[in-house]
Amino acid sequence: MKTLNFRIVPLATEMAEAARRAAASGAPDHAVITADSPRGYPCRHCLRWAQPGERVILFPYAAIPSGHPYSESGPIFVHAEPCERYRATHEFPADLRSGRVFRAYNSSYDMIGAEVVNGNEPEAVIEKLLQSPETAFVDARSVTRGCYTFRMERI
Ligand SMILES: [Zn+2]
Numbered sequence: 001m002k003t004l005n006f007r008i009v010p011l012a013t014e015m016a017e018a019a020r021r022a023a024a025s026g027a028p029d030h031a032v033i034t035a036d037s038p039r040g041y042p043c044r045h046c047l048r049w050a051q052p053g054e055r056v057i058l059f060p061y062a063a064i065p066s067g068h069p070y071s072e073s074g075p076i077f078v079h080a081e082p083c084e085r086y087r088a089t090h091e092f093p094a095d096l097r098s099g100r101v102f103r104a105y106n107s108s109y110d111m112i113g114a115e116v117v118n119g120n121e122p123e124a125v126i127e128k129l130l131q132s133p134e135t136a137f138v139d140a141r142s143v144t145r146g147c148y149t150f151r152m153e154r155i
Contacts, residue, residue, distance in 0.1 A: 004123060006130060006138070008093060009151040010086040011044035015061070016078045023057045023080065030059040032080055042142075042149060043079045047086040047093040055080035063139060063148035068109040074147055086150075092122050093150070101143045102152075104129040107136040116143055126152055 023030040034055050035041040041050035050056045057080050062073040086093060097117075102125055104113035112134055115125045122140075129138050140149040 004090055004092070004126075005155055006126060006152045007155050008047070008086065008089045008091070009137075009153055010047050010089075011061070011076070011078065011150070013045065013085050016045040016083075016085075019057045019059050019078050020080065020082075022059065027059075030057055032057055041077050042096060043083060044076045044148070044150060045078045045085055046083040047150060048083075048095050050077065050079060061148060063151075064105070064109050070105070070109055070111050072148075076148055096140065096149060097122055099143050100140045100149060101146075102126055102129060103139045103141060104132065104135040105137055105139065106134045130154060 019030060023032050032055055035050040035052050038052060039049050041056050042048070043050055043056065056077040058075055058077055060073050061076045062071070064070050064072040100122065101114060101116050103111055106112050113129050113132065115129060117125055126138050129135055138152040140152070141147060142149060
């Protein structure tokens with residue numbers, strides 16, 4: 001496996017647990033749904049596809065915090081049952097090698113670049129975005145629905 005010059009940053013376990021608590025308490029912006037397809041419900045905590053029959057929580061997540069021109073909050077899934085946070089942070093998640101767009105941001109949360117994988121190796125696309133010294137981090141999002149998936153930071 002190729003060694004990366006960036007690390008994968010999955011959703012924090014505290015955020016996943018907070019979402020599970022909010023769903024259990026009936027928060028109207030936290031919906032519990034059952035996955036009905038094998039590649040429609042990526043969990044942002046374990047970075048794996050929820051399998052048909054597994055329950056996930058759908059809730060809004062502010063990937064880019066408020067107070068900036070590019071501030072953005074949008075829907076993400078986490079497994080409804082506890083799952084293990086993705087640990088192979090030096091390897092690109094195998095489940096998510098396709099169907100992603102990569103957005104580069106500077107340290108002020110301004111979007112300064114974006115690339116679609118388009119059949120290339122995702123590692124090469126991300127390394128290209130990180131070649132700019134301005135790039136502070138790169139976010140992976142769904143190329144079709146635009147939903148935040150995970151972050152990549154320089155090592
Ligand atoms: Zn999970």
